[in-house]
Amino acid sequence: MSKSYPSDSVGLVSPQRARFSEPLPLRCGREIPEYELVYETYGELNKDRSNAVLICHALSGNHHAAGFHTPEDRKPGWWDSAIGPGKPIDTRRFFVIALNNLGGCDGSTGPQSINPETGKPYGPDFPVMAVRDWVKSQARLADRLGIQQFAAVVGGSLGGMQALRWSIDYPDRIRHCVIIAAAPKLSAQNIAFNEVARQAIVRDPDFHEGRYLDHNTYPAQGLALARMLGHITYLSDDSMREKFGRDLKSGKLNFNYDVDFEVESYLRYQGESFSNRFDANTYLLMTKALDYFDPAADHNHDLATCLSQARCEFLLASFSTDWRFAPERSEEIVTALIKAKKKVTYMEIDAPQGHDAFLFPIPDYFSLLSTYLDRVAREGGF
Amino acid sequence: MSKSYPSDSVGLVSPQRARFSEPLPLRCGREIPEYELVYETYGELNKDRSNAVLICHALSGNHHAAGFHTPEDRKPGWWDSAIGPGKPIDTRRFFVIALNNLGGCDGSTGPQSINPETGKPYGPDFPVMAVRDWVKSQARLADRLGIQQFAAVVGGSLGGMQALRWSIDYPDRIRHCVIIAAAPKLSAQNIAFNEVARQAIVRDPDFHEGRYLDHNTYPAQGLALARMLGHITYLSDDSMREKFGRDLKSGKLNFNYDVDFEVESYLRYQGESFSNRFDANTYLLMTKALDYFDPAADHNHDLATCLSQARCEFLLASFSTDWRFAPERSEEIVTALIKAKKKVTYMEIDAPQGHDAFLFPIPDYFSLLSTYLDRVAREGGF
Secondary structure, three states: OOOOOOOOOOOEOOOEEEEEOOOEEOOOOOEEOOEEEEEEEEOOOOOOOOOEEEEEOOOOOOOOOOOEOOOOOOOOOOOOOOEEOOOOEEOOOOEEEEEOOOOOOOOOOOOOOEOOOOOOEOHHHOOOOOHHHHHHHHHHHHHHOOOOOEOEEEEEOHHHHHHHHHHHHOHHHEOEEEEEOOOOOOOHHHHHHHHHHHHHHHOOHHHHHHOOOOOOOOOHHHHHHHHHHHHHHHOOHHHHHHHOOOOEOOOOOOOOOOOOEHHHHHHHHHHHHHHHHOOHHHHHHHHHHHHHOOHHHHHOOOHHHHHOOOOOEEEEEEEOOOOOOOHHHHHHHHHHHHHOOOOEEEEEEOOOOHHHHHHOOOHHHHHHHHHHHHHHHHHHOO | OOOOOOOOOOOEOOOEEEEEOOOEEOOOOOEEOOEEEEEEEEOOOOOOOOOEEEEEOOOOOOOOOOOEOOOOOOOOOOOOOOEEOOOOEEOOOOEEEEEOOOOOOOOOOOOOOEEOOOOEEOHHHOOOOOHHHHHHHHHHHHHHOOOOOEOEEEEEOHHHHHHHHHHHHOHHHEOEEEEEOOOOOOOHHHHHHHHHHHHHHHOOOOOHHHOOOOOOOOOHHHHHHHHHHHHHHHOOHHHHHHHOOOOEOOOOOOOOOOOOEHHHHHHHHHHHHHHHHOOHHHHHHHHHHHHHOOHHHHHOOOHHHHHOOOOOEEEEEEEOOOOOOOHHHHHHHHHHHHHOOOOEEEEEEOOOOHHHHHHOOOHHHHHHHHHHHHHHHHHHOO
């Protein structure tokens, strides 16, 4: 069965695996003795290995950023709008790598993997990961693929934090850093939302202190609640008004505690479908990585000093209605970069979609990405 | 044992009860056959019964708005800052009534009360209440107390919605309507937050479809989660930053899933203490009353037409950092009132506390309330 894909699609792709048997020391003081990373690549690595772009994923993302796994797939990878021939991250020019982060639940070693020390799934014993740990594991993957320096490291939200961390920890291995809808650290409100999500999971009686797999069960309700809550923070008040307003599911009020409004039905659906595909321990781990991220903390809370280590150029983008990581949060990074005398391009994009905007092919946004990455490619001579 | 109270306190107060045996027809199409309301009064009703002020409570409020129930009480009523001799709602001039709404859990007939038809607690069979039902029950309480017309009906948040409903449903029984930090209807985002809170409760295995009392248990975890979430929406991002920032509970990161940050500890405490005092079915009921409130819906969604029925004067106040019911939401009411040619005074108060600001004695806010209510009293000749 052959199937044709749009000319700007990377088409059929296959995940690959890389196994690492050297222990990875972690921020928490522990180490992972051995691990696997699952990743995908799109495009071709050029002769001088200078055209690689790393895509870092956000809270619930994975290695499947573009294309299709089977001809039957209805949906492409999570950032297919941005990656492909002729798209902003142009696979005719760039060799694009996307991976599932350590601690994830889509194929890389994580809480669902077997702990070699016990022969049972890690579950809650999987170490708490920090953004710097991910970046270190990504650098090892780059070594494996023979990439000494990335043309660009690109990420949105938590992915943007990884890109920022790359610029600090591996200044010689990144020429451009693209940080979208991120923040230099979480606010108390951000942490508060994460904490309620975590509590929804750990208070689910099916959580069993994270050992639900041993109990042959799953904290589906807690994870669904966590996602429902998260989802509210990904959308803007405006986009919810636009999308749902006060529309009624059945055309009338029920006067009971079932679904009255469309928005309720939508949230329940989002919660269920997420809890069917995601691991609860990974959700906890991802939210803690977000909470802990604060690169300036090692530099007396001076972000400019912290960023003075970087040698790359920066592109930052934020979205006008994003209230999870509002434009002001990106501007904190921009201001620190200017103070640190770095080259930085920044645009606040007028977009109604809230935090989720970073996943949408918004013309101003994609034009910014395209223009910037075109320069990256020209500079690199490819 | 005598104890002295500050001169601006109403001092020791005792709740009173009023029993109503005439059935109350409700918006949902059902009726309550008989019910009790618990209420408190502060100050004295004047001879021509013209100085009464009704205080309407918000989601988790009750009849104990001011003063102390026993000399041992550490905390006064929930709006003690605003009610008392010389305070904005000056009990030397006004006769103030505060009640626990029908469906509440602090003494008025609600889900914890015995259903006369079954001899068991109503639980989930207690009818879903609409704001107009509360207002009708409040009007009956006014009848009982011999009050034909209120000098003012005053409320914040959900309480403000009741005040607004008073102006529409009983135009002859209210001279001034004071609406603080409210909205003419909930947005999709507001409903979404309420829905996640409700789902946290109904998905708690101890909820037993609302019949937890029959099962001798209680959905404490679900209710705590609901409150934690609600609490985030009551505070502003700024006030959380000010109050907690990224302060660590034990001075260091734990690298586990326990409390790292102060804000987490605070939220857990808020959740626990609330779930110890509040009824889960009442919480569901209160959030549905919020979701359903939309007085313009009966007037082709034209708020100005809806408000043209009112005959009172209006005072509205909003708070700059309130993102639950932002100033724009109050301004929708103000704009409609102006269009309907009503007398309206409005102030957006610069305050860092978010939605919770309506409970704080913020100087500009209390000065506005004092000035306005002073005029109300002068007009009334008391």
